[in-house]
Amino acid sequence: xxxxxxxxxxxxxxxxxxxxxxxxxxxxxxxxxxxxxxxxxxxxxxxxxxxxxxxxxxxxxxxxxxxxxxxxxxxxxxxxxxxxxxxxxxxxxxxxxxxxxxxxxxxxxxxxxxxxxxxxxxxxxxxxxxxxxxxxxxxxxxxxxxxxxxxxxxxxxxxxxxxxxxxxxxxxxxxxxxxxxxxxxxxxxxxxxxxxxxxxxxxxxxxxxxxxxxxxxxxxxxxxxxxxxxxxxxxxxxxxxxxxxxxxxxxxxxxxxxxxxxxxxxxxxxxxxx
Numbered sequence: 544x545x546x547x548x549x550x551x552x553x554x555x556x557x558x559x560x561x562x563x564x565x566x567x568x569x570x571x572x573x574x575x576x577x578x579x580x581x582x583x584x585x586x587x588x589x590x591x592x593x594x595x596x597x598x599x600x601x602x603x604x605x606x607x608x609x610x611x612x613x614x615x616x617x618x619x620x621x622x623x624x625x626x627x628x629x630x631x632x633x634x635x636x637x638x639x640x641x642x643x644x645x646x647x648x649x650x651x652x653x654x655x656x657x658x659x660x661x662x663x664x665x666x667x668x669x670x671x672x673x674x675x676x677x678x679x680x681x682x683x684x685x686x687x688x689x690x691x692x693x694x695x696x697x698x699x700x701x702x703x704x705x706x707x708x709x710x711x712x713x714x715x716x717x718x719x720x721x722x723x724x725x726x727x728x729x730x731x732x733x734x735x736x737x738x739x740x741x742x743x744x745x746x747x748x749x750x751x752x753x754x755x756x757x758x759x760x761x762x763x764x765x766x767x768x769x770x771x772x773x774x775x776x777x778x779x780x781x782x783x784x785x786x787x788x789x790x791x792x793x794x795x796x797x798x799x800x801x802x803x804x805x806x807x808x809x810x811x812x813x814x815x816x817x
Contacts, residue, residue, distance in 0.1 A: 610628065636667070636670040713789070774804060778804065781804075
């Protein structure tokens with residue numbers, strides 16, 4: 544779970560490169576118009592059907608590239624969107640593998656040189672990295688979803704709950720105040736103690752929380768298990784400084800279900816129109 548912050552930085556940096564090469568939506572629309580014109584020519588027997596298939600494949604790839612621009616390198620995803628992201632990345636990888644296979648046949652037939660395959664191999668490598676990054680990001684989104692679902696499942700105060708409920712988590716109300724300056728103090732203290740940034744998984748409201756109808760504004764989730772050394776230190780710091788938090792462990796024994804520490808007061812249902 545400590546990879547949350549690092550991967551988000553990678554995604555944000557990569558977005559600048561990807562945005563430069565990703566076709567604009569208007570270009571895709573223009574390509575669709577040309578595709579329909581080509582389709583008419585093919586149906587009239589004035590153009591080869593293979594040319595139509597190539598044009599359709601190019602548009603499909605451009606649409607997948609646009610989808611990845613909005614998701615893989617975006618900042619806010621739902622679980623469902625992350626599945627679409629993985630599918631798009633895998634389709635792009637498959638297309639590049641198929642292009643390589645076609646080129647390899649030409650090499651095997653003596654029509655093209657072995658050197659001609661280098662560009663295809665580079666394309667496959669880039670697409671595979673893209674697919675791997677999509678899988679990593681989808682994993683983080685799924686983890687965030689489990690965190691949000693775990694918070695939403697706890698409706699009653701768990702600070703005074705029976706011991707069995709404490710397996711799910713612990714609640715500390717502190718002085719009930721959690722502001723940006725409060726979070727800045729927590730963040731600074733953690734980094735000073737451990738020499739690395741606080742692994743924040745959700746800063747305020749996210750697409751996941753909105754999709755679940757869960758109001759997470761003004762709250763922060765930290766991807767640390769409460770019983771890990773970092774989690775124990777953080778809970779003690781929050782206790783000592785009277786900062787409200789929830790420490791969530793797991794809802795089902797033996798399964799990873801979004802364990803984390805929620806900074807701030809309890810969240811509630813998102814108000815209609817909120």
